[in-house]
Amino acid sequence: MNWQTKSLIEDIDIIKRKINDAVTTFCWFDDAYFKRDSDSMLTEDEIISHGYKYHEHRRYITQHIDLLSMYLKELDTVLEDIEKASSDVSLATESDNA
Template identity: 40%
Template sequence: MNWEIKDLMCDIEVVKEKINDVAIKHGWFVEDKFVKNELETKQEHINFSASYLEHRIQNEHTVELLQVYLKEFGELIQKFHEIEKASLQADQSESNA
């Protein structure tokens, strides 16, 4: 049982690192693309509009990755609950013996 929990914790750490990577990458994107609070000139509006597709793709990929990682995280939480339930049942069996 203990090795199952250690294995699960390793999997959780991997998902945490993946989410952190997405957050860092998106932070770089925001820092690079959104350097001002608002666009002031016509040329800034044109440049921003020209990169609209790139922004949309970046945002879609970020959301998709986060959804995948949240699903993985949910599955790991479910495994933890299953391990916890099995552990409680084993403890009750030992108590009754």
């Protein structure tokens, strides 16, 4: 395995860890905030509390969407680099055989 392939694999691993971190923090948010089953009724206090936290939660969710979108772009870039590297390798092999 050449250095370029190792570097691309490391890039993918870094992006994977970033996505895992975002998922973990989002799970913490889900566990802390959405404690009730979907078929249960909220109390008046819970409804009021949700109203107070609405904008904060919206920002939190938007930040996670932005982060995950950024990570997907990074992953696209790495995948393009992998495609380029594999085409470079195949071109080198074809020219070596010529």
